[in-house]
Amino acid sequence: MPTQTIIITLIALLIFSYFLGQKRSIAVSSINNGRRDLHSRPHYYGYMVAIWAGIPAVLILLLWTAFNNSIVTSLTISTLPESMQTQSKDSLGLVVNELRNLADSGQIADEADPIKREAASHYQRLQGISKLAKTVIVLVVALLGMIYAWRLINPELRARNVVEKVIRVAMILCACIAILSTVGIVFSVLFESIRFFEAVPPSDFLFGTKWSPQTSIRSDQVGSSGSFGAIPLFVGTLLISTIALVIAVPLGLMSAIYLSEYASKSVRAFAKPTLEILAGIPTVVYGFFAALTVAPFLRDLGESIGLSVASESALAAGLVMGIMIIPFVSSLSDDVISAVPQAMRDGSYGMGATKSETIRQVIIPAALPGIVGGILLAASRAIGETMIVVMAAGLSAKLTINPLEAVTTVTVQIVTLLTGDQEFDSPKTLAAFALGLGLFVITLLLNIVALHIIRKYREQYE
């Protein structure tokens, strides 16, 4: 039975067991005093039976589906002759793939190599057994659970407490998914990065100034080991993010100041959501805009005043990224500016200061930690932004801080290294994970610092 059918059967079984439990509780209680004797209301007994039938069965189904392939594959490999088992990981993977294709296409008889024919049919047999066993075991476990819970039912059984306990545990597990995904991220980038650093020394990666992962495909090439210097990427990322911040910080900050200090209520009610639209536009749209409108415009502009601007200039990507993060800066600054107590403004006005003097000399200094926090958050956003740079920034890693030239960024390289490529052992693909690790660490640090600053500042006025 395919997995979908098992799931549908299981759902039907759960609904059935719910009604079974409900009926049973009523039947059991009616012998004596009727339903008043029941500890919980009948539907809790139904839920309890369904839980007993469902949870073990679903767990088995999940685990089986998750580990089925790897176990069957390793069992198949163990039947291969010794010489094939000890070959390198790559060629073993190739053999396994071949066997799988053979087994799935059902043309085992055509295969010339008797060893492979044997192994493929073994694989097919194992998969068949596994499928059958999965169906039988899952459904039997569900039935056993149902019967067990059904037999448990008696008026004194605290069915509600059991159900509520399960619900609570389920809720805790859901809350822990946040931790799990962080752990997942750390592990996924860390393990592959460690494999990468086995091939390329970390010092080369961190301090090297030449990035050309393509050259390392052929090991006989000169310099194939020294081309993973990430400095140009980080400089490129920094350059584009800096341009973005140079644009977004003044615009966002001044907008926030105007909206929170000067604008009338109706202007604010209109302008704030309009500004937020900028944050809601998908980044791929910004990327398209940058590549098709802004970059050619800047190039033509540069030509007309005698400057040579690359068609994938850092300026174009940075400019558009700046537009994208304006709302981040403005809404975060708006929050902290509004949080400055009115008494401070009144005090300043009382001393005869004008509004702008109050803003510049009282409000901004008071809100500065919060604003800095907001800018750091915006910076981490800019560093991690992918689509704009993938579409509008270049691919060649040039170590430059000239905004008119094409640079590449960490995220662009991750995307180029990982799209299309399947093999997982070359330093080329593993480098993407090392870059991902760097990106994750940098943004994490920025976020922690930013949140810390913002929280600390908030406490000051509360």
Added chain:
Amino acid sequence: MSNSTDIIRAGLKKRYAREKRFRFFGIVSLLISFAFLLVLLFTIVNKGWPAFQQTYVKLDVELSEDLLKVNKDSDEDALYSANYSKVVKKSLQKMFPGVKGRKQKRALKNIVSNSAAYDIRDKVIENPDLLGTTQSYWFLAKDDIDVFMKGKIDRHLPEDERRIKDYQFVWIDKLIEEDRLEKRFNTVLFSNGDSREPEQSGLKGAIMGSLYTMLVTLLLSFPIAVAAAAYLEEFAPQNNKWVDMIEININNLAAVPSIVFGLLGLAIYINYFGVPRSTPLIGGLVLTLMTLPTIIIASRAAIKSVPPSIKEAAVGLGASKVQVLFQHTLPLAMPGILTGTIIGMAQALGETAPLLMIGMVAFVAEVPNGILDPATVMPVQIYLWSDSPERAFTERTSAAIMVLLAFLVAMNLIAILLRKKFERRW
């Protein structure tokens, strides 16, 4: 005394000027931000608008039995595999006799899209009696003709600088004269999957892919996020270091660059658990992790805003904590939770970067039929089309962006309406 007043008075003018200037900067920066938004939207609409129209060509096709080597009594297989592009070519040659040279002949064939042959095939299979007659049909025009008809090719440029040569203009002029070229609403855009030919490519595959991906995301993230939010708000012990850790993690996840989630999907879901690549299932799994923080944070705020008096009343009547949650707190918090969910979904709908990592960039011409079919999603389709060199694809990219933005606007409007209608101030 009067001395310092004088100093202040002397400086007043300057200070007021500075005040005005500061205020002006504020307005200007706000206006610049708006201007960016307007320019962005205007460019997209301006570029994408024409793509909602498509040029069609009317041809008189002689469905000759000799040329097709089939007749009315042939079985369907024979009808299916007959060479229909020959008849199309023939009808074009008949209309424009005397075309010489390989280049010009090819150009002549390229007036209509190669989907014309399939159109005829379908019509013949549907009604084999058409064989032997001459019928006039409207066919999709090739992208170059389409671009010209929309006024995007200037015929006054030197010949080697434009895609359409002089001899082609002669044909086009004749077609226009005979009313054989017509622009209609572009239904192909919404009824076809992706294609290498601009005029035949549509968004249906991407829209369905997005739909399935969003379905997986919603089904996974909504229950998990609501359960997590309810636990953190209602059940979690105070000042517990595990609970603190969960909260810190949720906040951090909200700020992790989206591409890192793609790396997670690739390393763990695909390489470790063997989830099939390029499918809405893996896309949904990755996007779930990204939307969880958004929904959790919104749900917590909604649950927190339910007044304690209601919960206490329920407890007073003998309800257990779980009963209070499911029978009172959650129903009352639901509008806020749903609003947060819709906003989270809108974010997920526009997300591109992590999906590039998990193989959703593959060229998929088929419209997906389930969560295990290879698929692409709308933002990735936009990315793919924007990479294509054909002029007609630029137009279609902008149109796809307009469709995506329309979906996002609709979702956000629903969220706002929901909030307006059900929001309660306690």
